[in-house]
Amino acid sequence: MFPMETLPSERATVHRYAHRAAYDRPTIDSILDEAFVCHVGLQTDQGFPVVIPLAYGRRGDVVYLHGSAASRLFRGARADGVEICMTVTLVDGLVVARSTYNTDINYRSVVLIGSASEVKDLDEKRLGLDRLVEHIIPGRTADARRPTEKELRSTMLLALPIVDATAKVRTGWPADDDEDYELEVWAGVVPVRTVYDGPQPDPRLPPGPVVPAYASPYRRPAMSGR
Amino acid sequence: MFPMETLPSERATVHRYAHRAAYDRPTIDSILDEAFVCHVGLQTDQGFPVVIPLAYGRRGDVVYLHGSAASRLFRGARADGVEICMTVTLVDGLVVARSTYNTDINYRSVVLIGSASEVKDLDEKRLGLDRLVEHIIPGRTADARRPTEKELRSTMLLALPIVDATAKVRTGWPADDDEDYELEVWAGVVPVRTVYDGPQPDPRLPPGPVVPAYASPYRRPAMSGR
Numbered sequence: 001m002f003p004m005e006t007l008p009s010e011r012a013t014v015h016r017y018a019h020r021a022a023y024d025r026p027t028i029d030s031i032l033d034e035a036f037v038c039h040v041g042l043q044t045d046q047g048f049p050v051v052i053p054l055a056y057g058r059r060g061d062v063v064y065l066h067g068s069a070a071s072r073l074f075r076g077a078r079a080d081g082v083e084i085c086m087t088v089t090l091v092d093g094l095v096v097a098r099s100t101y102n103t104d105i106n107y108r109s110v111v112l113i114g115s116a117s118e119v120k121d122l123d124e125k126r127l128g129l130d131r132l133v134e135h136i137i138p139g140r141t142a143d144a145r146r147p148t149e150k151e152l153r154s155t156m157l158l159a160l161p162i163v164d165a166t167a168k169v170r171t172g173w174p175a176d177d178d179e180d181y182e183l184e185v186w187a188g189v190v191p192v193r194t195v196y197d198g199p200q201p202d203p204r205l206p207p208g209p210v211v212p213a214y215a216s217p218y219r220r221p222a223m224s225g226r
Numbered sequence: 227m228f229p230m231e232t233l234p235s236e237r238a239t240v241h242r243y244a245h246r247a248a249y250d251r252p253t254i255d256s257i258l259d260e261a262f263v264c265h266v267g268l269q270t271d272q273g274f275p276v277v278i279p280l281a282y283g284r285r286g287d288v289v290y291l292h293g294s295a296a297s298r299l300f301r302g303a304r305a306d307g308v309e310i311c312m313t314v315t316l317v318d319g320l321v322v323a324r325s326t327y328n329t330d331i332n333y334r335s336v337v338l339i340g341s342a343s344e345v346k347d348l349d350e351k352r353l354g355l356d357r358l359v360e361h362i363i364p365g366r367t368a369d370a371r372r373p374t375e376k377e378l379r380s381t382m383l384l385a386l387p388i389v390d391a392t393a394k395v396r397t398g399w400p401a402d403d404d405e406d407y408e409l410e411v412w413a414g415v416v417p418v419r420t421v422y423d424g425p426q427p428d429p430r431l432p433p434g435p436v437v438p439a440y441a442s443p444y445r446r447p448a449m450s451g452r
Binding site: 036037039040041042043047048049050051052053055082083084085086087089091094096097098099100101103105107109111113129130132133136137140141143144145146147148151155173174180181183184185186187188189190191192193194195196197198199200201202203204205206208209210211212215218 | 262263265266267268269273274275276277278279281308309310311312313315317320322323324325326327329331333335337339355356358359362363366367369370371372373374377381399400406407409410411412413414415416417418419420421422423424425426427428429430431432434435436437438441444
C-alpha cells in the first residue's frame with residue numbers, strides 16, 4: 001500500500017484510536033503546510049522533557065526549525081544522535097456529544113520523530129531560512145532584506161528529515177453511545193477556524209510602501225512546502 | 227515582587243529573550259483559560275520524547291489532562307516521580323519585518339513542568355472531567371448526559387499542579403535593525419485569530435432540541451478556570 005519510505009516505524013505507530021491514523025505523505029504534508037507553529041520536545045538529563053513552540057518551514061522531505069544559537073533547546077537538539085519530537089496540531093471543531101464522556105475535538109495532527117542536524121553550509125542555511133519565511137508569509141522573500149552573512153552565522157537552523165511521521169485526524173459528528181441518541185439534547189459540531197485580519201501597518205512606516213498582495217488579504221496557502 | 231509560589235524555579239526560567247517572559251499567575255491563567263488544547267511531552271527510555279496534543283481544563287491551581295487508560299503517554303505519565311512538560315500556545319499575529327531575519331510571530335505561551343498524578347477518587351474524577359468539558363464548552367455539563375461509573379473507571383485523568391509555570395509573550399511591531407527602517411518595504415502585523423462558526427447540528431438529531439446558547443454563537447470565554 002505505502003511506498004517503503006512512508007511505512008511507519010513502530011515508534012511512530014499510533015496505538016490508540018488507530019482508525020484515526022494516516023501514514024500517507026500527502027496527508028502529512030498538507031497538515032505540515034497548513035500550520036506554521038509546531039511544538040518540539042527534547043529530552044533533558046533532569047528527568048523531564050522540554051516542549052517549546054517554534055516556527056518551521058517544510059522543503060520537500062525536510063522540516064527546517066529556526067532558533068537562537070544560544071537557546072537551551074537548540075544546544076541540546078543539535079547534539080549527535082539526539083532525537084526530538086515535533087508535533088503540529090490544527091483544531092477544526094468542537095464535537096458536542098450527547099454525553100460529556102464523548103465530548104471530543106476535531107483535529108489534524110502530525111507527530112514527527114527524528115534526529116535533527118544543524119545546517120552549517122551558508123547556502124543551505126539561506127535556502128532554509130527563506131523556506132521558513134515563505135512558509136509563514138508566501139511571497140515575502142522577494143521584498144524583505146535578505147540575511148547578511150553575520151545574521152546567517154548567528155542563526156541556528158536545524159533540519160529534521162520527514163521519515164518517522166504519523167498523522168492523526170478526527171473529523172465528523174459526535175460518536176455517541178447507541179442509547180444516547182434517544183436523549184433530547186442538542187448535539188453537533190462547532191467549526192473552528194484560524195482567520196487573518198487586515199494587516200496593520202508599522203507606525204514607523206514612511207508614506208510610500210503599499211501593502212503587498214501577500215499580506216492583504218493574507219491567506220494560508222493550502223500547500224506551501226516544495 | 228512575586229508571591230513565593232509563583233517564583234520561577236531554575237528549570238522553568240526563560241533564558242532566551244527573557245524580556246518576553248512573565249511569571250505572574252494572572253498572565254499564566256489567562257493563557258491556559260483561553261486555549262483548550264495543549265502539547266504534552268513525556269520522556270521515553272528510547273532516547274526520544276513523545277509530544278502529543280491533548281485537551282485540558284484548569285481548576286484553580288491544577289490542570290486536568292484526559293486520556294485513555296491504555297494510552298502509551300498516560301501509562302508513562304502516571305508513573306511515580308515522572309515529570310511531564312505541558313505547553314500551550316496562542317498565535318496572535320504574523321510579524322512582517324523589513325528583513326527576513328527579523329520576521330517573527332506574536333504569541334502567548336505557557337510552559338508547565340511537573341509530576342502529574344492520576345486522579346483515582348471517583349468524585350474528584352467526575353469534577354475534573356466536568357471541568358474539562360466546561361473548559362471547552364462552558365455550560366455544557368448542565369445538558370449532556372453525565373458519566374456513568376463504568377465510564378469514569380475507563381477514563382484516566384491526570385492532575386498536574388501549576389507550580390513550575392512560565393509564560394512567554396511577544397506583542398507589537400517588528401523589531402527591525404535601525405538602518406532597515408530606511409528601506410522602502412512594507413512592514414507591519416497580520417493579526418491572527420481563532421473563530422468559531424455557526425454550530426452544525428448532528429444529522430441524527432430528531433426534531434426538537436434547539437441549539438443551546440453556549441453553542442450559538444460559541445465564544446471562548448476570557449477566563450474559565452475557577
